[in-house]
Amino acid sequence: MTAPQVVVHSGGDVLAAAAAARLITTIVDAQHAREIASVVLTGGRTGIGVLEQVRLSPARDAVDWSRVELYWGDERFLPDGDPERNETQARTALLDHVGIDPSRVHPMMPSDGKFGDDADAAAAHYAELLATEADAATDVPVPAFDVLMLGVGEEGHTASLFPDTPYVRESERMVVGVHDCPKPPPTRISLTLPAIRAAREVWLMTTGAAKAEPVAGALGGADAVDIPAAGAHGRARTLWLLDSAAAAGVSA
Ligand SMILES: O=C1O[C@H](COP(=O)(O)O)[C@@H](O)[C@H](O)[C@H]1O
Numbered sequence: 001m002t003a004p005q006v007v008v009h010s011g012g013d014v015l016a017a018a019a020a021a022r023l024i025t026t027i028v029d030a031q032h033a034r035e036i037a038s039v040v041l042t043g044g045r046t047g048i049g050v051l052e053q054v055r056l057s058p059a060r061d062a063v064d065w066s067r068v069e070l071y072w073g074d075e076r077f078l079p080d081g082d083p084e085r086n087e088t089q090a091r092t093a094l095l096d097h098v099g100i101d102p103s104r105v106h107p108m109m110p111s112d113g114k115f116g117d118d119a120d121a122a123a124a125h126y127a128e129l130l131a132t133e134a135d136a137a138t139d140v141p142v143p144a145f146d147v148l149m150l151g152v153g154e155e156g157h158t159a160s161l162f163p164d165t166p167y168v169r170e171s172e173r174m175v176v177g178v179h180d181c182p183k184p185p186p187t188r189i190s191l192t193l194p195a196i197r198a199a200r201e202v203w204l205m206t207t208g209a210a211k212a213e214p215v216a217g218a219l220g221g222a223d224a225v226d227i228p229a230a231g232a233h234g235r236a237r238t239l240w241l242l243d244s245a246a247a248a249g250v251s252a
Helices: 012-034 044-056 058-062 086-093 119-132 209-219
Strands: 004-009 037-041 068-072 074-076 147-150 175-178 188-191 201-206 237-243
Touching: 004 012, 012 037, 012 044, 012 058, 012 147, 012 201, 012 237, 044 086, 044 147, 044 201, 068 086, 074 086, 119 175, 119 188, 201 209, 209 237
Parallel strands: 004 237, 037 068, 037 147, 147 201, 201 237
Antiparallel strands: 074 188, 175 188
């Protein structure tokens, strides 16, 4: 397990711009090393804010977007195009504005897709997709994601893994249908902790005073069952990107 590195920015806008610059550089480096960069997107205010900053950055043209493979860490199980879907928000923020190869974009199924409202079947389908791109570098049937971004919820959830649920305890499946979520919508699809831990780099990004408690708990050694974000780490690097409000409880 990689020890977490913590970077604190003065505010959310600075964090989003700095994380966008970091993401662009990481993708360029991954394409140089491995031809194709594989990136896992997150939803939430901070994650979407980072994508908006990538769109606004002139440096975005340093990336060959046709050689970026895109996945999602979680999805709100809603109809295709719903404005609350993480996919819809990512498309608006960035994907509709760069030359992505559509065949390399892998959203999780919507609730009006081929599995209808069966989130478990949609999750199993996503797990099959990830398994087709599995990499020997990981011990589990998912790609060796170059970077996997995550948000952190006020109660410590990450992706759509909420505290004290069977989903955060999942050790076999790579993707789960998540039911009865405390944060709307109640049904979601999520990568599990074993899938998240297959990534080379995991970045947990969050802002605001409401996140100070879960952030302090996660970095203070909490159990992942209590604070799921505590269980997210990368094979090569685990990076926490915070603003000063979210970092208020982190000891130096
Ligand atoms: O619902 C979700 O929320 C979390 C955190 O969102 P934030 O707005 O508090 O930053 C996000 O990471 C997750 O992808 C999303 O589905």
